[in-house]
Amino acid sequence: MSQNKIAKKVQNLQSSAIRELLKHSKMDGVISLGGGIPNPDLFDREGLQIAMDQVLSSAWKEAFQYGLSEGSPELRAAICQLLAERAIVCDVDDVVVTSGSQQSLDILARALIDPGDIVVVERPTYLAALQVLQLAEADLRSVGTDGDGMIIDELEALVKTTPVKAVYIVPTFGNPGGVTLAEHRRKQLVELSQRYDFVIIEDDPYGEINFTDKTFTPLKAWAAESGNSDNVIYTSTFSKILAPGARVGWLVVPGWLKRQVVNLKQATDLHTSSLSQSLTYHYLNSGRLAGQIALIREAYKHKCQTLCEQLESALGDHLTFHKPMGGMFLWARFNYPMDTTQWLKKTLANGVVYVPGEFFYCNDPDHATLRMSYVSVTDENLKEAVLRLKASLN
Amino acid sequence: MSQNKIAKKVQNLQSSAIRELLKHSKMDGVISLGGGIPNPDLFDREGLQIAMDQVLSSAWKEAFQYGLSEGSPELRAAICQLLAERAIVCDVDDVVVTSGSQQSLDILARALIDPGDIVVVERPTYLAALQVLQLAEADLRSVGTDGDGMIIDELEALVKTTPVKAVYIVPTFGNPGGVTLAEHRRKQLVELSQRYDFVIIEDDPYGEINFTDKTFTPLKAWAAESGNSDNVIYTSTFSKILAPGARVGWLVVPGWLKRQVVNLKQATDLHTSSLSQSLTYHYLNSGRLAGQIALIREAYKHKCQTLCEQLESALGDHLTFHKPMGGMFLWARFNYPMDTTQWLKKTLANGVVYVPGEFFYCNDPDHATLRMSYVSVTDENLKEAVLRLKASLN
Numbered sequence: 042m043s044q045n046k047i048a049k050k051v052q053n054l055q056s057s058a059i060r061e062l063l064k065h066s067k068m069d070g071v072i073s074l075g076g077g078i079p080n081p082d083l084f085d086r087e088g089l090q091i092a093m094d095q096v097l098s099s100a101w102k103e104a105f106q107y108g109l110s111e112g113s114p115e116l117r118a119a120i121c122q123l124l125a126e127r128a129i130v131c132d133v134d135d136v137v138v139t140s141g142s143q144q145s146l147d148i149l150a151r152a153l154i155d156p157g158d159i160v161v162v163e164r165p166t167y168l169a170a171l172q173v174l175q176l177a178e179a180d181l182r183s184v185g186t187d188g189d190g191m192i193i194d195e196l197e198a199l200v201k202t203t204p205v206k207a208v209y210i211v212p213t214f215g216n217p218g219g220v221t222l223a224e225h226r227r228k229q230l231v232e233l234s235q236r237y238d239f240v241i242i243e244d245d246p247y248g249e250i251n252f253t254d255k256t257f258t259p260l261k262a263w264a265a266e267s268g269n270s271d272n273v274i275y276t277s278t279f280s281k282i283l284a285p286g287a288r289v290g291w292l293v294v295p296g297w298l299k300r301q302v303v304n305l306k307q308a309t310d311l312h313t314s315s316l317s318q319s320l321t322y323h324y325l326n327s328g329r330l331a332g333q334i335a336l337i338r339e340a341y342k343h344k345c346q347t348l349c350e351q352l353e354s355a356l357g358d359h360l361t362f363h364k365p366m367g368g369m370f371l372w373a374r375f376n377y378p379m380d381t382t383q384w385l386k387k388t389l390a391n392g393v394v395y396v397p398g399e400f401f402y403c404n405d406p407d408h409a410t411l412r413m414s415y416v417s418v419t420d421e422n423l424k425e426a427v428l429r430l431k432a433s434l435n
Numbered sequence: 436m437s438q439n440k441i442a443k444k445v446q447n448l449q450s451s452a453i454r455e456l457l458k459h460s461k462m463d464g465v466i467s468l469g470g471g472i473p474n475p476d477l478f479d480r481e482g483l484q485i486a487m488d489q490v491l492s493s494a495w496k497e498a499f500q501y502g503l504s505e506g507s508p509e510l511r512a513a514i515c516q517l518l519a520e521r522a523i524v525c526d527v528d529d530v531v532v533t534s535g536s537q538q539s540l541d542i543l544a545r546a547l548i549d550p551g552d553i554v555v556v557e558r559p560t561y562l563a564a565l566q567v568l569q570l571a572e573a574d575l576r577s578v579g580t581d582g583d584g585m586i587i588d589e590l591e592a593l594v595k596t597t598p599v600k601a602v603y604i605v606p607t608f609g610n611p612g613g614v615t616l617a618e619h620r621r622k623q624l625v626e627l628s629q630r631y632d633f634v635i636i637e638d639d640p641y642g643e644i645n646f647t648d649k650t651f652t653p654l655k656a657w658a659a660e661s662g663n664s665d666n667v668i669y670t671s672t673f674s675k676i677l678a679p680g681a682r683v684g685w686l687v688v689p690g691w692l693k694r695q696v697v698n699l700k701q702a703t704d705l706h707t708s709s710l711s712q713s714l715t716y717h718y719l720n721s722g723r724l725a726g727q728i729a730l731i732r733e734a735y736k737h738k739c740q741t742l743c744e745q746l747e748s749a750l751g752d753h754l755t756f757h758k759p760m761g762g763m764f765l766w767a768r769f770n771y772p773m774d775t776t777q778w779l780k781k782t783l784a785n786g787v788v789y790v791p792g793e794f795f796y797c798n799d800p801d802h803a804t805l806r807m808s809y810v811s812v813t814d815e816n817l818k819e820a821v822l823r824l825k826a827s828l829n
Contacts, residue, residue: 081496089499090491097484102475105483105678140534144704172702284499286709308566310538314708315680 072426074395074413085333092323104319110307112138116322128262131293140313141290145276150177152301158206163191165401167216181403188363190222193229200237207240213257214247214368217401217412221366227263235269245277247368249334252342271295287317344415351427369416375409393429466820468789468807479727486717498713504701506532510716522656525687534707535684539670540564544571546695552600557585559795561610575797582757584616587623594631601634607651608641608762611795611806615760621657629663639671641762643728646736665689681711738809745821763810769803787823
C-alpha cells in the first residue's frame with residue numbers, strides 16, 4: 042500500500058523527533074523544562090464546575106447537538122467582549138471558533154498558501170506553525186529577532202525584493218523566543234504589510250500572561266487604527282488562560298477570507314465541540330476569567346523570576362538570555378559554540394531536560410540555543426534544574 | 436489580498452449551496468426532512484450527567500489538560516471493547532481518536548490522496564466525503580448502487596482497467612442511499628481490494644442503528660478473516676449513538692499508516708477535546724450505551740416505518756425507494772423525469788423540505804432523486820410532510 046507525499050512528509054515531523062528525544066523526561070526524578078503545557082494546579086476547578094453545572098442544567102441539548110461551523114453565536118459575542126479589552130474592535134461575524142490555535146494555523150495555511158508561496162517566520166519560531174506551513178508546501182524564509190522581537194528592518198529588506206505572501210509572528214511573549222515586539226516595530230510591520238500587500242498572521246496565545254504593567258497593543262488593533270485591518274488575521278486561544286483540554290481557540294478573519302475559513306472549518310471537523318464551547322461561554326459569563334488571568338500572571342511571573350535569578354547566578358558566564366516580560370518560555374543561548382541536542386543526553390543523565398533550540402528554525406539552526414519552560418515546575422525544582430544544568434557542563 | 440486555490444475551491448462548496456437552499460427550513464410551520472442530525476429528545480441526559488459528574492470528581496485535571504494526539508489510552512481501550520461486539524478485533528494501538536467522522540475523512544484524504552489519485556465512491560455517496568476528497572484533488576469515479584448496496588461487479592470492471600487508489604463506502608445503512616451492502620458483496624469487495632491492491636475506507640456511523648435482527652459484519656472484520664486487514668481503514672463515531680456535540684469519533688488504522696495519521700492529527704488540532712474524551716470514556720464505562728442504542732433503534736425504526744407506509748400509500752405511484760434496514764435516511768426516486776432541486780421551491784411553499792439528490796453525486800447527478808431523514812420528526816409531522824409533498828405535485 043503506498044503513501045502519498047503528505048504522508049511521507051509528516052512521517053518524520055520534528056515534533057515526533059522531539060517526542061522521541063523527550064520520552065524519558067517523565068521518568069522519576071527528571072525535572073522537565075521541556076513541555077509547553079500550562080500548570081494544571083492553577084486550573085479554576087470551582088469555576089469550571091459552576092460553568093459545567095450551568096451547561097448541564099440550562100443548555101444541555103445545545104451542548105450535545107451539532108452546531109454552526111463558525112461557532113456558537115453566544116460564545117463569539119463573548120469573545121468580541123474579551124477582544125475589546127485587548128483593543129481589538131470586531132463583530133460577531135468576524136470571529137470563527139476553532140479547536141485551538143493549532144487548528145487555526147492549519148486552516149489558515151490551507152486557506153492562504155499555495156505550494157511555493159513565500160512565508161516569513163521569526164528566527165526562532167513556533168515549531169508547530171513551521172509544521173503546518175511545511176505541510177502546505179510554503180517556501181519558508183526567516184527573519185532574525187533581538188530583545189525587541191522580529192527585526193523589522195531585516196523584513197523590510199526582504200519584502201522589497203521578494204513577493205512575500207504572509208508573515209507569521211507571535212508578537213507578544215513569543216514562543217519559543219520569549220521576546221515581545223516593540224511598539225515602533227509593530228507600527229512598522231503593519232505599515233509594511235499594507236505597502237507590500239502581505240498578510241500578517243498574528244498568533245497571540247500568551248498576550249494576557251503579562252508580567253509588567255505595560256500594555257502591548259496587538260497588531261490587529263494597530264492595523265485597524267491605520268485603516269488596513271484586512272491585512273491582519275488574528276488568532277488566540279483559551280488554552281493558556283483557562284484550560285487547553287477543552288480545545289477552544291478562535292480566529293478574527295477579514296471579510297475577504299471569512300467564507301473560505303468557515304467552509305474549511307466545516308470540511309475539517311464540522312465544528313468545535315459544542316460542549317467545550319458552551320462550557321467556555323458559561324465560564325466567560327461568570328466573570329471569573331479576569332481573576333483567573335491575574336492568578337496565572339502572578340504565579341508564572343514568580344516562577345520566571347526564580348528561573349532567571351538562578352540562571353544568572355549559576356550560569357551567567359555561560360548563557361545569555363532576554364528576561365521574558367510575560368508568557369511561558371525562556372530562550373537562552375550559549376556564549377560559545379555548543380550543540381544543545383547533543384548536550385541533552387548529558388543533562389538527561391543528570392535529571393533535567395529542555396527543548397534544544399535547533400527545532401525552532403526553518404533553516405540554518407543555531408545549535409547553541411535552548412528553550413526552557415518554567416510554568417509547571419516548583420520553585421525548588423527550578424533551582425535544582427539549573428544546578429543540574431550547571432553540573433552537566435563538566 | 437489573494438486567495439489560494441484551495442480557498443477558491445471551498446468558496447462554493449455544495450454544502451454551502453444546500454445551507455442556502457434549506458435556510459428557510461427553520462421557519463415556523465416548515466417540516467424538515469432535510470437535516471441529518473440525531474433526535475435530541477433521545478439524548479441520555481441522565482447518563483451524560485452521571486458521566487460528567489465522574490469526570491469532574493475523579494478525572495478533572497486530565498479532562499482539562501493537553502493529551503496524546505492519538506487519544507486517551509482508556510478511551511481507546513473502551514473503543515476496542517465496543518469494536519469486539521462488532522466482530523472487529525483490534526488493539527489499543529490501532530485506534531486513533533478523532534473529532535468526529537468528518538475529521539477522520541479529512542485526515543485520511545490528506546494522508547492517502549495525492550492530486551489525481553483515483554478514488555471510487557458510491558452513486559449516490561455522502562456529500563461531506565465528496566468535499567474532502569475534492570479538496571485533496573482526487574480523481575473521483577462512481578459506481579452504481581441497488582438494493583444490495585454498491586454493485587461490486589461494476590467496481591470490478593473498473594479496477595481491472597484503472598489504477599484505483601481507494602474506495603470510499605458507507606456499507607451499512609448508508610447515507611444518503613439508505614441501503615446496505617449484501618454479505619456476498621462484502622466478501623467480493625474485500626477480495627478485490629487485495630487482488631488489485633486498493634484501500635477501502637469503511638465509514639460506519641450508523642451500523643448500530645439496526646432495525647432488523649440480522650448482523651451486518653463490517654468489511655474490516657471480513658478483511659481480517661481473509662488475512663488482508665491492512666487494506667481496510669475503518670472509521671466510526673459516537674455522534675449518532677451518544678451525542679454529536681461532543682465531537683468524538685475514531686479510526687482503526689493499519690500499521691503502515693498509523694504514524695502518518697497520528698502526525699496529521701497532531702498538525703490538525705493536537706488532539707481531540709480531553710473533556711469530550713473523558714466524558715465518552717466514563718459514559719462507556721457506565722454500561723449504559725447498549726440501552727441507549729436499543730432506545731434509538733426502536734424509536735428510529737418506528738419513524739422509518741411510519742414514513743415508508745405513508746410514502747407507499749400517498750406517493751407509491753410516483754416514487755420508488757428501498758426500505759431502510761437501519762440508519763437515518765430514506766432515499767427515493769421519481770418514476771418519471773423530475774428535477775427535485777426545482778421542486779423544492781414548491782414543497783417549501785407548501786411547508787416541507789428535503790435534500791435534493793443531485794448533491795450526492797460526484798458527476799452525472801440523477802435529478803429525480805431526494806433524501807429524506809425521518810429521525811427528528813414527530814409521527815404526526817411525518818404524515819403531514821408526505822401529504823404536503825403530494826400536494827406539491829399538482
